Amino acid sequence: MSSLRNTISTVAIAAFAAVAHADVGGDAERGENLFRQCSGCHQVGAGAEDRVGPHLNGIFDSPAGDSEGYRYSNGMERAAAGGLIWTYETLDAYIKDPRSLVSQTRMSFGGFDDQQDRDDVLAFLRRFSDNPQDIPESAPTAVAVDHEIAPEILAIVGDPAYGEYLSGECTACHQTSGAANGIPSITHWPSEDFVIAMHAYKDGVRQHPVMQMMAGRLSNEEIAALAAYFKDIE
Amino acid sequence: MKLNRRAFIGTAAAAAGTFAAPLLVRADGHAKPRVVIVGGGAGGATAARYIAKDSNGEIDVTLIEPTRTYYTCFFSNLYLGGFRTMDSLGHSYGTLAAEYGINVVHDWATGVDRDAKTVTTAGGYTIPYDRLILSPGIDFVDGAVAGWDVSSQNAMPHAYKAGSQTELLRAQIEAMPQGGTYAMVAPPNPFRCPPGPYERISMVAHMLKENNPTAKILIADPKEKFSKQGLFEDGWSTHYAGMIERVGPDFGGDNVEVDPNAMTLSIDGEVTNVDVCNVIPAMKAGKIAEIAGITEGNWAPVNAADLSSKMDENIHILGDACAQGDMPKSGFSANSQAKVCANAVRGALTGSTVFPARFANTCWSLIDTNDGVKVGASYEATDEKIAKVDGFISEVGESADVRQATFEESVGWYDGITADMFG
Numbered sequence: 001m002s003s004l005r006n007t008i009s010t011v012a013i014a015a016f017a018a019v020a021h022a023d024v025g026g027d028a029e030r031g032e033n034l035f036r037q038c039s040g041c042h043q044v045g046a047g048a049e050d051r052v053g054p055h056l057n058g059i060f061d062s063p064a065g066d067s068e069g070y071r072y073s074n075g076m077e078r079a080a081a082g083g084l085i086w087t088y089e090t091l092d093a094y095i096k097d098p099r100s101l102v103s104q105t106r107m108s109f110g111g112f113d114d115q116q117d118r119d120d121v122l123a124f125l126r127r128f129s130d131n132p133q134d135i136p137e138s139a140p141t142a143v144a145v146d147h148e149i150a151p152e153i154l155a156i157v158g159d160p161a162y163g164e165y166l167s168g169e170c171t172a173c174h175q176t177s178g179a180a181n182g183i184p185s186i187t188h189w190p191s192e193d194f195v196i197a198m199h200a201y202k203d204g205v206r207q208h209p210v211m212q213m214m215a216g217r218l219s220n221e222e223i224a225a226l227a228a229y230f231k232d233i234e
Numbered sequence: 235m236k237l238n239r240r241a242f243i244g245t246a247a248a249a250a251g252t253f254a255a256p257l258l259v260r261a262d263g264h265a266k267p268r269v270v271i272v273g274g275g276a277g278g279a280t281a282a283r284y285i286a287k288d289s290n291g292e293i294d295v296t297l298i299e300p301t302r303t304y305y306t307c308f309f310s311n312l313y314l315g316g317f318r319t320m321d322s323l324g325h326s327y328g329t330l331a332a333e334y335g336i337n338v339v340h341d342w343a344t345g346v347d348r349d350a351k352t353v354t355t356a357g358g359y360t361i362p363y364d365r366l367i368l369s370p371g372i373d374f375v376d377g378a379v380a381g382w383d384v385s386s387q388n389a390m391p392h393a394y395k396a397g398s399q400t401e402l403l404r405a406q407i408e409a410m411p412q413g414g415t416y417a418m419v420a421p422p423n424p425f426r427c428p429p430g431p432y433e434r435i436s437m438v439a440h441m442l443k444e445n446n447p448t449a450k451i452l453i454a455d456p457k458e459k460f461s462k463q464g465l466f467e468d469g470w471s472t473h474y475a476g477m478i479e480r481v482g483p484d485f486g487g488d489n490v491e492v493d494p495n496a497m498t499l500s501i502d503g504e505v506t507n508v509d510v511c512n513v514i515p516a517m518k519a520g521k522i523a524e525i526a527g528i529t530e531g532n533w534a535p536v537n538a539a540d541l542s543s544k545m546d547e548n549i550h551i552l553g554d555a556c557a558q559g560d561m562p563k564s565g566f567s568a569n570s571q572a573k574v575c576a577n578a579v580r581g582a583l584t585g586s587t588v589f590p591a592r593f594a595n596t597c598w599s600l601i602d603t604n605d606g607v608k609v610g611a612s613y614e615a616t617d618e619k620i621a622k623v624d625g626f627i628s629e630v631g632e633s634a635d636v637r638q639a640t641f642e643e644s645v646g647w648y649d650g651i652t653a654d655m656f657g
């Protein structure tokens with residue numbers, strides 16, 4: 001009995017809450033700040049492109065899996081085929097707990113637990129959807145480049161066959177399918193992002209003991225080889 | 235491509251002069267080089283999958299493994315703590331057979347004829363190889379714990395090979411009387427999974443704290459120090475204060491005797507009645523390594539660059555069974571060694587490029603809910619051994635967020651390594 005009542009009241013609250021958020025909206029300035037947690041992978045704004053994740057211009061009210069040319073995970077393809085549309089509510093659910101909305105998504109993000117945080121991020125993102133004329137002239141928000149590396153290093157063309165051998169060191173933890181659960185996906189990353197991220201670990205700018213150790217003994221060529229392999233991995 | 239030496243000689247004799255190499259190969263029915271792998275665990279399954287995957291059908295891969303479902307030892311402590319189900323630890327060989335074309339033979343290897351280059355099985359088969367890879371894990375040293383042998387493993391489980399033993403141990407812990415005693419006889423070095431016994435203590439303590447908070451845990455330990463000791467002891471005093479007592483060698487922890495009928499544990503002559511006694515005896519390489527005659531003492535010495543036996547260049551030994559140098563005996567290590575070995579074996583048999591060996595290991599342990607820690611290192615092959623290059627370890631006093639992230643990472647690792655083993 002009591003559990004039924006609980007269920008009903010939870011549903012009622014949820015429905016109320018959804019209406020309330022759509023009405024109230026969040027603080028886009030604060031959301032811009034919070035978006036830094038996303039911008040390692042997602043660009044939004046003028047000239048935004050697909051990177052590790054798809055760009056987010058016009059995301060509101062667009063069908064899932066809609067950025068042309070981006071290689072979505074099987075999970076996202078399935079959700080798209082199932083008719084998922086990015087509304088305020090679905091985006092809210094997705095950034096709260098990505099894998100519970102789209103199982104097997106490659107998006108390696110634990111989620112924003114706090115409703116206010118989600119409202120604020122969505123308020124920020126909405127600027128680039130509802131009113132495209134508001135898209136600022138400034139460069140896209142990406143700070144995927146959290147580390148400066150020499151252009152010669154970025155220019156190295158990696159050998160994917162060598163990368164495949166070296167990848168054995170990665171696949172003890174990272175799944176080639178792109179499934180991400182506690183350990184992020186590294187499948188289909190743009191080479192540049194891959195190379196920069198690895199050098200950021202190698203140079204000790206990004207903090208993670210396992211990754212610092214693994215990247216620490218990879219040469220520039222080896223990093224390029226891995227990037228070349230993971231970019232096009234089947 | 236390399237011919238199987240035995241096939242070549244045998245058939246040549248029969249053909250008596252009408253010598254034509256291509257015919258000979260076909261006559262024997264084995265145009266392809268053959269790799270036989272004994273043991274479908276962390277080392278063996280990984281090696282089988284990588285050789286099959288990377289050789290694109292150029293190598294015949296046979297995997298001999300008696301069990302149809304492999305239960306991982308890794309995360310079996312989490313099952314004891316109630317964080318995982320046994321089902322979630324089970325993996326079948328279906329994908330290796332169906333998608334990678336590996337010939338999976340569910341049987342025990344019982345003999346190795348190194349001259350004939352064949353493996354015989356309990357089921358009566360004789361399977362020829364060009365290269366043999368042994369990854370049989372561990373067996374226990376006879377007489378290592380006075381009063382215990384494998385026939386007492388029901389009364390006093392080791393639960394150091396996952397599956398029914400682990401389920402038995404958990405059932406015994408659940409059946410303990412309130413305020414009862416769980417005892418562990420910890421193993422001497424070297425042994426499978428150095429943090430394993432201490433993660434187990436943490437998980438048993440977690441389970442008891444919830445269901446039997448006045449229960450006691452007693453550890454008899456022959457080692458002065460153990461892996462991640464500072465982290466475990468700090469965690470135990472935070473989460474399980476007053477519950478755990480460890481007796482090291484300075485107080486006779488290396489002088490134990492058990493009586494599985496009376497359910498007693500004697501430490502340095504002092505006898506304690508216990509309700510559960512988890513005996514983890516000293517270990518050695520899985521028996522087939524000894525049968526193959528490639529062990530020295532308890533383990534099988536290998537060359538670091540390709541994990542080949544120091545006694546037979548056509549046999550490679552992976553994982554817990556080999557003596558390789560600095561790597562701990564872990565699933566992560568076995569998986570890492572398997573990939574180096576697979577690359578070298580494929581190169582030797584098909585002429586594919588052999589890249590330099592590189593190894594790594596990370597071992598995560600769970601101390602309590604969302605309190606994960608880790609230790610890891612990278613390694614290289616020297617002439618003498620697999621040698622440690624660099625390493626790291628979690629720190630005492632890390633924030634709850636870091637510890638939770640470490641735990642979540644371990645869950646991701648579990649999914650990653652099992653996908654890397656079984657496809």
Ligand SMILES: Cc1cc2nc3c(=O)[nH]c(=O)nc-3n(C[C@H](O)[C@H](O)[C@H](O)COP(=O)(O)OP(=O)(O)OC[C@H]3O[C@@H](n4cnc5c(N)ncnc54)[C@H](O)[C@@H]3O)c2cc1C
Pocket residue numbers: 272273274275276277278298299300301304306307308309310311341342343344369370371372393394395426427430431434520521522552553554555563564565566567568596597598
């Ligand atoms: C409680 C516990 C916790 C652990 N936690 C971790 C952890 O968190 N991380 C980690 O990396 N490692 C962990 N380990 C260690 C890890 O399980 C082992 O190091 C790893 O399984 C070793 O791989 P292996 O291939 O050498 O042997 P195994 O994985 O044991 O595989 C050996 C296989 O060979 C088969 N076999 C044996 N003899 C024969 C024969 N004659 N013929 C045919 N088949 C045979 C067996 O059936 C078995 O399937 C843990 C171990 C334990 C006990």
